[in-house]
Amino acid sequence: MRRGLIGRLLGAHPVGTxxxxxxxxxxxxxxxxxxxFAVYMSFHDYFFAAPGAVVERPFVGFDNYVTVLSDPAVRxxxxxxxxxxxxxxPLTVVLSLVLANALNAxxxxxxxxxxxxxxxxxxxxxxxxxxxxxxxxxNGLVNSVLGPLAPDPSWLVNSGLAMPTVAIYVTxxxxxFFILLYLAALQNVSRDLYEAAAMDGAGRWKxxxxxxxxxxxxxxxxxxxxATVTGANLFTEPYLLTGGGGPDGASAxxxxxxxxxxxxxxxxxxxxxxxVLLVIGVLLLALIExxxxxxxxx
Amino acid sequence: xxxxxxxxxxxxxxSLAACGSGGGGAGDAxxxxxxxxxxxxxxxxxxxxxxxxxxMVAAWNAQHADQKVTAQEIPTGKSSExxxxxxxxxxxxxxxxxxxxxxxxxxxxxxxxxxPLDASYVEERSGDVAQQYKSPDGKYYQxxxxxNPVMIFYNKKIxxxxxxxxxxxxxxxxxxxxxxxIVASKAAKFAIYPAPSNEFFQSWFDFYPxxxxxxxxxxxxxxxxATFASDEGRKVAQFWRTLYAEKLASQEKYTGDAxxxxxxxxxxxxxxxxxxYKGKADWGVVPVPTSSGKPAAEIHTxxxxxxxxxxxxxxxxxxxxxxxxxxxxxxQDGKFLAATGQMPLRKDLATTYADYFTKNPDYKLFxxxxxxxxxxxxxPNSITIxxxxxxxxxxxxxxxxxxxxxxxxxxxxxxxxLVKQS
Numbered sequence: 001m002r003r004g005l006i007g008r009l010l011g012a013h014p015v016g017t018x019x020x021x022x023x024x025x026x027x028x029x030x031x032x033x034x035x036x037f038a039v040y041m042s043f044h045d046y047f048f049a050a051p052g053a054v055v056e057r058p059f060v061g062f063d064n065y066v067t068v069l070s071d072p073a074v075r076x077x078x079x080x081x082x083x084x085x086x087x088x089x090p091l092t093v094v095l096s097l098v099l100a101n102a103l104n105a106x107x108x109x110x111x112x113x114x115x116x117x118x119x120x121x122x123x124x125x126x127x128x129x130x131x132x133x134x135x136x137x138x139n140g141l142v143n144s145v146l147g148p149l150a151p152d153p154s155w156l157v158n159s160g161l162a163m164p165t166v167a168i169y170v171t172x173x174x175x176x177f178f179i180l181l182y183l184a185a186l187q188n189v190s191r192d193l194y195e196a197a198a199m200d201g202a203g204r205w206k207x208x209x210x211x212x213x214x215x216x217x218x219x220x221x222x223x224x225x226x227a228t229v230t231g232a233n234l235f236t237e238p239y240l241l242t243g244g245g246g247p248d249g250a251s252a253x254x255x256x257x258x259x260x261x262x263x264x265x266x267x268x269x270x271x272x273x274x275x276v277l278l279v280i281g282v283l284l285l286a287l288i289e290x291x292x293x294x295x296x297x298x
Numbered sequence: 299x300x301x302x303x304x305x306x307x308x309x310x311x312x313s314l315a316a317c318g319s320g321g322g323g324a325g326d327a328x329x330x331x332x333x334x335x336x337x338x339x340x341x342x343x344x345x346x347x348x349x350x351x352x353x354m355v356a357a358w359n360a361q362h363a364d365q366k367v368t369a370q371e372i373p374t375g376k377s378s379e380x381x382x383x384x385x386x387x388x389x390x391x392x393x394x395x396x397x398x399x400x401x402x403x404x405x406x407x408x409x410x411x412x413x414p415l416d417a418s419y420v421e422e423r424s425g426d427v428a429q430q431y432k433s434p435d436g437k438y439y440q441x442x443x444x445x446n447p448v449m450i451f452y453n454k455k456i457x458x459x460x461x462x463x464x465x466x467x468x469x470x471x472x473x474x475x476x477x478x479x480i481v482a483s484k485a486a487k488f489a490i491y492p493a494p495s496n497e498f499f500q501s502w503f504d505f506y507p508x509x510x511x512x513x514x515x516x517x518x519x520x521x522x523x524a525t526f527a528s529d530e531g532r533k534v535a536q537f538w539r540t541l542y543a544e545k546l547a548s549q550e551k552y553t554g555d556a557x558x559x560x561x562x563x564x565x566x567x568x569x570x571x572x573x574x575y576k577g578k579a580d581w582g583v584v585p586v587p588t589s590s591g592k593p594a595a596e597i598h599t600x601x602x603x604x605x606x607x608x609x610x611x612x613x614x615x616x617x618x619x620x621x622x623x624x625x626x627x628x629x630q631d632g633k634f635l636a637a638t639g640q641m642p643l644r645k646d647l648a649t650t651y652a653d654y655f656t657k658n659p660d661y662k663l664f665x666x667x668x669x670x671x672x673x674x675x676x677x678p679n680s681i682t683i684x685x686x687x688x689x690x691x692x693x694x695x696x697x698x699x700x701x702x703x704x705x706x707x708x709x710x711x712x713x714x715x716l717v718k719q720s
Contacts, residue, residue, distance in 0.1 A: 050610050051389035053410025073689070130553050137550050157494075157549045157697070243495025243551040248693040252496075263380055264498065265682040266405040 035279070042272040064273035074274060077245075077252045078281070080163050084253070085231050085285070087167035092178055092227045093220060095171065100182030101212055114183075118176035125173070129240040132169050156242050162251040166237050173237075174230065178223050185219030186212070217293075224293050225286055232282045235259065254278045331413075335614040336366045337621065338392035342378070342604065343371040346573060346638040351396065353633065354625050365617040372397050379681075386411030386609065393612035394622055396443065398605045400431060401499070401674045401681055403440050406607070408678070412439040413608040413615060415622075423626060425645025430517070430673040431605065439607060441622060442643040444634065446568025446602040447667040448507045450587070453486070454580045456563040460485035467564075467584050468591035470537045477546040480563045489546040491562035494696045498684040501691055502674070503566050507586045507600040508534045510672035515598035519675040519683065522717050526687070527703075527710035533589050535702045539695045549696055568602045569639045569664040583663060594666075601671030603643060641668040679716040686712045 010017045040046075042064050049055045068074050103114050120128060135141050136155040143150035151158055155165045189212060197207045213220075234253040238245050245252030254274055262271020341351035348371060355369045372395065375381035379402040385391035386409050398406075406412050414437040421428045424442045431442045450467060457465055460483040466472045477489030492504035505526075506518065512530040519525065541547040548556075557565035558578045565571070566586065575581050585597040606626065612618050624630065631642035632651055639661055641647060648655055648665040655662045674680060687709050694705030 048383065048387040048409060050386050050391075050410040053610070055410065133551065133553055153549065153697075156551070159697075159699070241551075243493070244497050246494070246496045246551075246692060247549065247697045248699055249496075249689065260498075260685060263383070265679070265685065266383070266408070267682070 038272040038275050041269050042276050044269060046269040046272070047266055048268060060269075064269045065277070067270055068273045068277065073249055073252065074254070074257055076249050077254045077257045078277075080249075080251060081232055081234060081253050083163045084167045084170075084234060085228060087164055088171050088231050089224060089227045091168070091171045092174065093223055096175055096178035096223060097182050097213070097216065097220070099175070100179045100186060101208060103179065104183060104186045114179070117179050120173045121176035123173075125236045125240060128173065129237070132241060136165060153247070156251075157247045159247055159250040162242050162247060166234070166241055166251050169241065170231065170234065170237055174227070178227070181219050181223055181226075182216055185216040189215035221290065221293050224289050228285055228289060229282060232278060232285075330613050331615045333614045334365055334616040334620075336368065337394070337612065337614050337617050338368045338370075339394040339621065340370060340372045340392050340397065341395075342397040343374075344570070344638070347396075347634075347640075350634050350637040354630055357630075358621055358624055362617075365614070365620075367621055382406065382411075383409070386611070389611050391609035391611045393614065393618035394606055394608055394625075396604070396606050396625070398440055398607040400440060400603055400605055400676065401684065403431075403433065403605075403607065404676060404678050404680050407433060407439050411610055413610055413612065414439055415441055415608060416619070419623060423645070424643045427643055427645070427669070427671065431676060433676055434678070440605040441607070441626060442603060443605045443626060444603060444638075444640045444642050445668055445671050446570045446640055447599050447664055447671050448503060448566050448568045448586070448602055449599060449663070449667060450490075450584050451557065451565045451567055451571065451575070451579075451581045452584070453557065453560065453563050454582050456480065456485045456560060459483065460563070465582070465584070467587055470533070470587055470589050472591070473587045474537075474540060474544075474546070477541065477563075478544065481546055486560060486563040488548050488556065488562045490541065490564040490566070491548055491552060491556035492566055493551070494542075494547075494549050494692070495551050496688060496692055498681050498688050501684060501688050502600050502602065504538055505534055505687075505691055505695075506672070506674075507566060508537065508588070510598040510600055511586045511588045511592065513598075514596070515670065515672050517672055517675040518687065519677050519713060519717055522677075522714075524710035524713040524717070527706040531706055532703050535691065535695050535706060537587075537589070539698065539702055542696055543698060569641065569661060570602075572639050572660065583660075585663075585667065596670075597667070598670045598672050599667060601643075601668075601673050603671070603673060605643075639664075641665060643668070677717050679719055683713050683716050686716065 043059060043061065044057045045060050045063075046057050047055070099117060103110060103117070107113075133140075133156070137143075138150075138152075138154035138157075140154075143154060151161055155161050193211045193215065194207055197211050202210065233255055235255040238251040238253055238256055242251040245256050255278070258271045258274040258278070261274065262268045339351075339355070341347055351369055355367045358367050372378050373381050375384075378397050379399050382391065382395060382398065382402070383405065386406060391411060403412070417438050420431075420438045420441055424431075428438070428442055431438060431440050433439050452465055452467070457463070457480070460480045462476060462479060465476055467476060480486055480489050493500050509518070509526060509531060510516065512534050513525070513528075516525050516530075525531070538547070542549060547562075552561065554561075555574070556562040557567075558575065560579075572581075585594045586599055588597065606622055608615065608618050608622065626642070628644075628650065631644055632654070634640070634642055635651055635654055639658075641664055644650060647668055648662070651665075655665055674684070677683070690700075690705040690709035694700040694702045
């Protein structure tokens with residue numbers, strides 16, 4: 001029987017369509033539309049104008065991409081974020097899994113520790129950055145402890161150390177969230193498997209490697225992807241910790257440069273081109289990660 | 299399924315097309331120029347300026363029941379400029395903003411967000427200094443309102459602790475010798491602490507005031523070309539490089555106020571800071587140094603001005619213009635000076651408010667200095683130009699990773715290109 005337009009629009013399961021519609025609208029409004037608009041801007045000589053202002057926004061092909069790719073500051077920012085991800089993602093996975101495992105065990109003060117790890121995640125970056133500046137400036141606590149081993153120039157004004165310091169800060173700040181993901185995943189690992197491993201003579205370490213790690217693989221895939229996506233969107237930390245990407249752009253991230261070019265300097269077309277390249281880069285990285293980390297799951 | 303996807307694609311394409319056309323309409327500008335009625339204005343969120351703004355609005359409203367002014371502090375954002383830029387794009391900017399940065403005027407103008415003002419009133423009120431605020435098309439899109447001529451503040455207690463009773467800070471050599479003495483004596487950890495961060499505007503409070511003084515009032519860009527890769531520019535940059543290299547100034551970001559905290563013995567700030575320092579620092583003030591030690595009466599500095607602009611979203615521009623004139627009248631400027639200590643950009647400031655300066659001698663120096671201030675150049679790509687300069691300055695002067703002269707030359711080439719772009 002031939003269905004009418006409304007019937008075809010609603011599909012075979014109208015109730016299901018009704019349920020997903022709000023999410024589809026949400027997705028279209030806050031994701032698809034801005035992304036599409038960003039792509040449009042990146043191919044035009046585009047700037048924001050007052051309503052009614054007569055302005056020309058000609059199509060410029062790949063000009064904005066050429067501008068972006070020939071800008072050493074942008075290239076450096078992409079390199080910086082790679083350094084960030086290389087440090088941040090593995091560190092996040094290892095620390096959050098180990099800590100979640102420990103917090104899942106029957107230890108005293110378990111709730112206190114869980115809350116303690118989660119607090120930095122829910123505290124505003126602006127508030128905790130002050131503490132890190134106190135810790136990592138040249139007269140800070142870290143250098144006082146290190147004494148003559150303290151780096152010169154100090155952490156946040158050292159070209160080689162600024163980005164790793166930011167990466168460690170972000171790892172620490174976000175750890176609580178990823179611990180929660182692993183804690184949830186650990187609940188799904190069957191107790192029987194641990195008992196079987198114990199029967200086979202496996203110690204804690206072997207049991208962790210052979211039962212826990214494979215048991216939480218789906219969560220690991222999620223943690224890797226989320227850490228990559230949030231890391232690639234790095235902005236607040238270099239802006240606040242290193243005074244806008246210093247020293248000499250060593251901690252500048254693509255989003256920070258995007259903000260400078262697009263918002264501060266009034267070139268949203270160039271900012272959009274950076275954003276599109278970032279999205280493509282993150283998608284490629286996520287595909288590679290999914291291929292390696294999530295292979296058994298798939 | 300294909301139909302659903304198709305409908306979504308059409309909806310998105312339609313949205314994009316609507317955005318691309320920049321639709322909407324601001325109405326008839328000619329009619330708006332004469333229209334009178336209620337208007338909205340924004341002023342800054344500085345407590346002293348808010349107090350002045352409230353009394354100014356109350357005074358206007360008391361006399362103009364049919365043309366009420368509704369005023370509010372500028373909405374919170376990362377910076378005033380971003381908030382204003384967003385309001386222009388959204389079409390909901392107020393009629394007047396008493397917090398418009400001259401550096402952003404070229405961008406706001408390009409956005410079609412500003413209304414040109416009556417040149418005769420602007421020039422009559424501000425005199426010769428008004429010329430710096432004229433746009434490349436010969437019109438004024440901002441009324442030069444108030445300045446904060448930046449000078450060197452020094453902490454008398456720290457200087458005394460270092461054994462310096464009468465500081466001599468006129469030449470670079472004197473300034474450096476004094477700085478070395480302060481740090482060596484451990485009276486303060488640093489001699490001076492300008493923000494070493496990478497934001498485009500930071501050079502206004504380290505390089506630019508000294509460059510203005512060294513060159514007798516030259517802007518960063520003049521006649522469509524960068525001016526700073528000159529002997530004067532190199533001298534200024536090298537002076538700051540020495541301060542950073544000898545750790546007399548810090549490369550690290552500071553979260554508080556280094557001058558108030560006593561971490562630094564000196565600061566480069568304008569008279570707005572006097573209220574902040576009250577009861578916290580026993581300060582003295584001198585003009586910024588020059589290499590040869592020019593007399594104070596010849597020293598120029600950065601103006602750190604904020605101006606008033608009228609925005610194109612305004613429908614009742616007749617009232618807006620009247621309010622602008624009222625708020626910048628001799629009477630209201632006097633009230634502004636008394637409330638904030640900031641300098642109205644009026645010609646003959648010192649003589650117009652002679653009584654105030656007699657009663658407040660601390661401010662007399664700033665009034666004298668206000669007649670010799672240098673503004674950021676009103677050129678296209680102004681903020682990109684300053685970021686380009688800051689990047690080069692940061693790399694060479696603050697972090698010593700490049701030769702100072704080579705960095706200035708490289709930045710000048712880029713700036714010359716940026717100035718040519720519209």
